[in-house]
Amino acid sequence: MKFTCTQLALVKAINTVSKAVSSRTTLPILKGILLEVNDGRLTLSASDLDLSIQTSIDVQSTEEGKAVVMARLFGEIVRKLPNALITVKTDDEKLNIQCLGSDFNIVTLSADEFPVIGGVEAKDFIEIDKADLCGLIRKTVFAASIDEKKGILTGTLMNFEGSNLELVALDGFRMAVARNTVNSTLNRRIIVPARILFEINKILGEDEGSDQVSMAIEDKKIEILTEDTRVIARLLEGEFIKYREIIPSSANTTVIVAREEILNSIERASLLAKEGKNNLVKFDIKAGSLDISSRSEEGMVNEHVGAEVTGKDLVIGFNSKYILDVLKSISDEEIKFEMGSSVSSCLIKQVDGDEYIYLVLPVRIAV
């Protein structure tokens, strides 16, 4: 194998596939990147078995072939080289990397041991706008559980219902639902590990190709294709929570507030809340205003936020982290809180529109 390309192109490709390199694996080969040269294209592959990523770049090549190198070392070397032409070639059991005055020879692993990244035998196929997909992911994945023991709650549901796609994540304390329209007639529910959707969002965010991505879905995996990059993710198996049934349909108190103002107020209130238990902040809702307060042995704080309140006065407590996560994942200027009582779940919604619904359970407070 021998190829020449620019440092910049190679760095980008390494950064893309490195998201699938396992740092904690006991299988050394999974710490590697597979380099393959064919027909003037270099393909880089990495896989942690749950997530596999392949990306290709144009190279000048005089010899086809393949090799596996340690991802961390190869990435560090290429990132530190100047942005000039790099020539990479296999040489016995080593990979030789040359760039201006630099000459590296690094150990390779056996390319035969690298896992085969099979394609998806697509039964279902859908095209989706890249920015729309990223938006749905960003609005939901943070609400999934990060506790590996929680099984299905570590996943994000992708619910394809004809021209409507809904992503849903929940961890038992809060839930995120985000919607968008898609050009599809597909009816199918799949559950993708939230951790993997998080990486996919990063890959798509850095991808400079077409605005559209393709998704191919089969029973146990999903494939996401951009112009140069292919991502294959293992799906979670099991039944997702009947999430629509837990969304309250009526509210006694509705509050419309400026998102950034309440975000800053809750962040300040959290400075004292975090010292106590549950990051507890108290919302005191009266006609025309919202007071957010918290206290600890270090002191107390009251934040007064202008608000459009309809319905009953209400005092309700929250874990500030759950509210902040929501407020940081959306960008609307104004948002709406809908609450039933101090012990029932609170909804955070768009003021006009239904692009998202967040549900946050309150924390019981001694009033």
Place this chain on the structure above:
Amino acid sequence: MKFTCTQLALVKAINTVSKAVSSRTTLPILKGILLEVNDGRLTLSASDLDLSIQTSIDVQSTEEGKAVVMARLFGEIVRKLPNALITVKTDDEKLNIQCLGSDFNIVTLSADEFPVIGGVEAKDFIEIDKADLCGLIRKTVFAASIDEKKGILTGTLMNFEGSNLELVALDGFRMAVARNTVNSTLNRRIIVPARILFEINKILGEDEGSDQVSMAIEDKKIEILTEDTRVIARLLEGEFIKYREIIPSSANTTVIVAREEILNSIERASLLAKEGKNNLVKFDIKAGSLDISSRSEEGMVNEHVGAEVTGKDLVIGFNSKYILDVLKSISDEEIKFEMGSSVSSCLIKQVDGDEYIYLVLPVRIAV
């Protein structure tokens, strides 16, 4: 006590004095900032007993007085407030902080317990250009020992010799000497803890006042004064190493290289060196060129650097960290290495000029 000022001015003042707040102290009062209002000025003070910092800002004040608040919490609160007018007042045992809709009441500590930051009874007094002093500090402090058990080696010598000021730091493996001219006739040697000079460099770098700073020196402490800020540092006692005696006066091999080029080359060579012992990189010096190499079980690297070599060929090994620290602390385009043999110390100097001399001990290598 009651005062009003802008959030921005208060944040800057808190950031300045926070550098003297001890994070590891067992005395709670030393985690505090003393606030004092007098004559329309707010003075903030902090001290870890080795280093004390006071800074003042103009405020609107209706009531003089003082209070001590926890530095971390007070800083977090003020930094999170919007850039608007903040009103701060004492209220019983609490400090009340108001800014637009925000209202904080935080615990205070007894101002009487706060250590008195005495002035320096100056016998010796000197004015120095702020940028010159910062330059001398940056060029030397990194070479001091960070091992508290090393006593005098954790300090930086300030050697005032009439119109010449020399700063010197060394840790037994390398030494840094930096020089500048000063408008002074003082002859005196003092040793300032390197950790404290590092903080002083940061304070002076952020200081927006006059280009000149004053220093007042007495037997056990030094005071550095800018327009608004006063820093008092405890000096180290003891005899500093006779540093001039360990600088070789002749060389067998001299190498002139582009600083940034060799810096990048050594950084790349270190990618493999750091896996082994001592960050060992090998310099192979021949007429007209310098090859830098290293190897580990992961591979090997050779970096070819164009160089102007005079004298004997030489193969010599270094701990790359010690050379990199030097190359990062200076800004000249070209620098000069002077070496006697593979087992004697290497000097790094200006090509023309004597603003600095660095000495680095080689690592013995099996050639």
